[in-house]
Amino acid sequence: MDLVTIAELRGGMQTLAERYDRMPSATLLGHAGQHVSQVTFLAGEAPAGRVQREMRILQTDAATFMGQLVWDASQRHDHATARSYYAQSVEVARHLRDRTAEGHALLRTCYVALYGANDYREGLELALETARTTRYTSHVLTGLAMLHAAEAHAFLQEGRECERALAGAERHLEQANSSDAAHDLLSPTHFGRLAGSCYLTLGDYRKAQRLLEETAAELQDRRKSRAIVLGNLALSWIREGDLDAGLATFNDAVNELQGTRGGGGMNIVFRAARELRPWRSEPAVQDAQDRLMALMEAA
Numbered sequence: 001m002d003l004v005t006i007a008e009l010r011g012g013m014q015t016l017a018e019r020y021d022r023m024p025s026a027t028l029l030g031h032a033g034q035h036v037s038q039v040t041f042l043a044g045e046a047p048a049g050r051v052q053r054e055m056r057i058l059q060t061d062a063a064t065f066m067g068q069l070v071w072d073a074s075q076r077h078d079h080a081t082a083r084s085y086y087a088q089s090v091e092v093a094r095h096l097r098d099r100t101a102e103g104h105a106l107l108r109t110c111y112v113a114l115y116g117a118n119d120y121r122e123g124l125e126l127a128l129e130t131a132r133t134t135r136y137t138s139h140v141l142t143g144l145a146m147l148h149a150a151e152a153h154a155f156l157q158e159g160r161e162c163e164r165a166l167a168g169a170e171r172h173l174e175q176a177n178s179s180d181a182a183h184d185l186l187s188p189t190h191f192g193r194l195a196g197s198c199y200l201t202l203g204d205y206r207k208a209q210r211l212l213e214e215t216a217a218e219l220q221d222r223r224k225s226r227a228i229v230l231g232n233l234a235l236s237w238i239r240e241g242d243l244d245a246g247l248a249t250f251n252d253a254v255n256e257l258q259g260t261r262g263g264g265g266m267n268i269v270f271r272a273a274r275e276l277r278p279w280r281s282e283p284a285v286q287d288a289q290d291r292l293m294a295l296m297e298a299a
Contacts, residue, residue: 001042009038013058016031021225025262029073036065064101071116083112086106086109099134103134107127115264124153140186147166189215189225196215205240230249243285253272
């Protein structure tokens with residue numbers, strides 16, 4: 001085993017990660033599971049020194065990705081398996097004293113608490129722990145952690161704290177550059193997507209709509225993320241009472257889910273479908289909900 005072997009293994013994982021945004025996660029699980037098992041075995045066999053360290057770093061990244069994949073494939077229901085992969089990654093990263101890898105796994109664990117278990121206090125604590133862990137090593141991860149801390153505050157209806165966390169996130173993300181070890185996690189749409197979701201939760205629908213519309217327009221190549229943004233945008237129109245705009249955006253979100261069935265987007269679109277119930281006698285609402293049911297049956 002040498003650095004060339006590691007580069008080939010990392011390339012295989014990168015290919016899987018690129019397919020994640022375009023395909024249902026369930027179709028990737030078998031290949032990804034084999035890849036992670038191979039990486040874990042080889043990490044235990046690697047010779048001491050740089051090769052072993054690089055192999056262990058790849059092991060942390062692979063375990064974090066596998067947790068993400070399992071959680072998405074389960075429609076964000078299999079919290080235990082996802083957490084177990086993230087815990088493996090945190091353990092190895094701490095052994096290596098790699099705060100970037102540790103922070104990434106902690107941030108993914110935060111997502112499970114916030115968007116799966118709906119435990120907003122735990123999610124907030126994990127987001128802040130991530131920010132403390134990566135504060136001096138990655139502006140990208142620190143900024144992302146503060147964005148999710150802001151959303152936790154929004155869920156808890158702590159508006160001022162939410163605004164402060166958003167401002168802190170913006171400062172860190174503005175300082176991020178290409179030398180950041182987590183630079184590949186950064187997207188120019190992150191701030192708009194999370195800030196829009198925060199304002200939706202806090203009931204400021206006009207501000208949420210502006211941010212989410214701008215973000216959806218920039219997310220043409222990331223269908224799972226775009227479905228989440230469109231689902232939240234549909235919710236903002238529905239809660240404001242604009243049925244026509246809500247239905248149009250709802251249908252756009254369902255279109256994005258046709259090929260990916262992303263767990264986050266599915267959950268938000270089903271929430272929007274429930275909030276359409278006051279108009280369930282409307283033919284256009286019935287048609288939209290029928291399209292969603294057809295999508296589930298196809299799955």
